[in-house]
Amino acid sequence: MxxxxxxxxxxxxxxxxxxxxxxxxxxxxxxxxxxxxxxxxxxxxxxxxxxxxxxxxxxxxxxxxxxxxxxxxxxxxxxxxSASAPLQPEFEVGPRALAVQVDYAQRTGQRFSGAEMLRRPADWASFRYPFIYGQADASLFDHQNWRQCAVRALGKRDFEALTSDYYDRDDPLLIEYILRNILPRRGIEATGAEVLLTMGAQNALWLAGQVLTRPGVRAAVENPGYPSLRGILAQTGAAVDWVDVDEGGLPPDAIPAGVNVVFTSASHHCPTNATMPMARRRALIEAASARDFVIVEDDYEFEMSFLKAVSPALKSLDREGRVVHVGSFSKSIFPGLRLGYIVAPEGFIREARALRALTLRHPPGHIQRTAAYFLSLGHYDALVNRMKQAFKRRRLAMGEAMEAAGLQVAGQGGVGGSSFWMVAPEGVDTEALARGLHAQGVLIEPGRVFFDPARAPRNYYRLAYSTIPVGRIAEGVGLIAAGIARADRCKPVRPV
Structure with missing residues (x-):
């Protein structure tokens, strides 16, 4: 026919x-x-x-x-x-169920969907003023060299790395680069048996939470802090203590007695960007030894230090194996890469590796090999340097625009980063503010979700500059300032 x-x-x-x-x-x-x-x-x-x-x-x-x-x-x-062309199975598709008869909300307890998370519109890139955190800027990314590394990783020479099931192992080329180049920059010395690759920092924190906490264990987290960590710990049954941070990050003296695990982001605190001073880092290590707790260090935005020299990681000060160090390439290369790592004593890595094997085996082999080539050929360092220069210009423009508009900075950090932690006048609800600005093409991140739910203020918000061009910053900040002024005028008056 x-x-x-x-x-x-x-x-x-x-x-x-x-x-x-x-x-x-x-x-x-x-x-x-x-x-x-x-x-x-x-x-x-x-x-x-x-x-x-x-x-x-x-x-x-x-x-x-x-x-x-x-x-x-x-x-x-x-x-x-062709007579041997692929074909679908020849059977009829059954009718779609019209009414689900199982109450999955009751059966699951909504243990996972109930957790609050940071959310942003899927079409964020279409907004004129996207002051949102953690997305990649296509104008800064090294498309050509990433493509060349990906093509090389997909070639016949790397067929085994591309197609093999590593079971619980990782790509030796990427592990070797991390050991010889990434970790020494942080002052960390480790062996291959002390490093585990993960699907980004989120997966690494989940593994750490699963391995280190359970019912009866107490975990201290920063307030404000990374919102998804709350959801991670909720699944383990651990008791959570919220510790208020200050301009130097997590204060060791404020950690309650009886805590077993402390989660902290010393390089750039999330979301305030505070950098923990060296004296405080040493005090935290000493407290861990004296009080017998373990520290999970989220190496948040270490690479984005461009105003001052970076400080060595907490892990570099660790002499008793008390620090579990979590790193990621998701912010410094691109978020969709979903590639990170854990550095910890062999006893921890052994358990985390076994858990990872039960859930996802290992990160995809071709992603590992592509990243290994991108890093080892020097493209990664060139990309990070380009991002630092761009972020420095945007940060300067943000600072000038916010000062001119009268916006109040609550935390900006001293070494760089890619965002400002802001505070609006008391009584201004930044979630309502965000909804109003959305219609004007402005995206901001309300801050309530970062805090202890029991005492979360509603007037904080985060402004990031990782994806917005310098030329749009002043106009966007002006719209935010006008929105805050309107909200401040319209807020309810408290009775005397």
Whole structure:
């Protein structure tokens, strides 16, 4: 049977080049069973005329489909659907359930969906003033060299790294680079048995929470602090103590007695950006030894230190194996990479590695190998340096705009970072403020979710500058200031 050219139409939900879209049209038709084995395809000239493309484009698509065994070529007779082309199973799809009869809210207890998280619009990049944290700036990213590293990682020479199940192991090239280059910058010396790769810092913190806490264990966390850590610890049954931070981060003297694990971000505190002084870091290590607790150090934004020299990590001061160090490439390369690491004594790594193997085995091999090439060839350091220079310019523009607009900074850190921690006048609800600014193309991050829920103020917010161009900063800050002024005028008056 001959398939007529009119059976094909380049509709809008196809992506890629014209050649790729034609290939997709044909492949989907064959797999779905619309085009059957030995059916004759339209001539390249006829299909090109139907789709409004060049004949060579159709010919190249047909050639690619022959190589993939979707089509066969029979000389002057043309192209036919291959007798061994992939097909869907031949059975009918059952009717979709009209009413679910299981109460999953009751069965699950909503243990996971109930946790509060930072949220931002999926279309954040379309906003003119996106003062949001943690997203990549396409204008700064090294697309060409990342693509070259990815192509190399996908090549035949790296076939084993690409396709193998590592079970509980990691890519030795990436581990070697971390040991020889990433950790020494933080003052850390480790062996391969003391490093575990993770799916970003979030996964690393989850592993640390699962391994170190359980019912009966007390964990101290920073207030304000990383919101997702609260959800992580809620799943373990640990008792949580919220410790208020100050301009130097977590005060060791404020950690309650009886705590077993302390979670802290010493390099750049989340969200205030405070950098813990060296004297306080030593005091925290001494307290851990004297009071027998373990420290989980989230190496948050270490690479984004561009105003002052960086301080060595808490882990570098550790002489008793009390610090579990968590690092990530998600902020310094791009968030979607989801690649991080844990540095800790072998006893901890052994347990975390076994838990990781039960849940996700290991991060994808081709991602590990691509990152290893990107780091080892020097592209990573060049990218970080470019980001530092851009962030420094944006930070300066932010500071000048906020001072001119009269906005109040609550925490900005002393060594860099990519955001400011802000406070609005008392009584201004920044969640309502964010909703109002959203309609004006401005995105901010309300601060309530960072605090202890039992005593969370509603007038804090975070302004990040990782994705907004310098030329839009002043105008965006002006809109925020105007929104705060309106909210301040309209807030309810407290009775005397």
């Amino acid at each position: 001959a398939i007529p050219p009119e059976a094909f139409f380049l509709h809008g939900n196809l992506n890629g080049t014209l050649q790729q879209r034609i290939r997709q049209l044909v492949a989907e038709g064959i797999v779905a069973g619309r085009f059957r084995a030995c059916d004759k395809m339209p001539s390249s000239r006829g299909l090109a005329a139907q789709l409004g493309v060049s004949r060579i484009t159709v010919t190249l698509a047909y050639t690619d489909l022959v190589a993939s065994d979707y089509l066969t070529s029979k000389g002057r007779s043309g192209y036919f659907v």
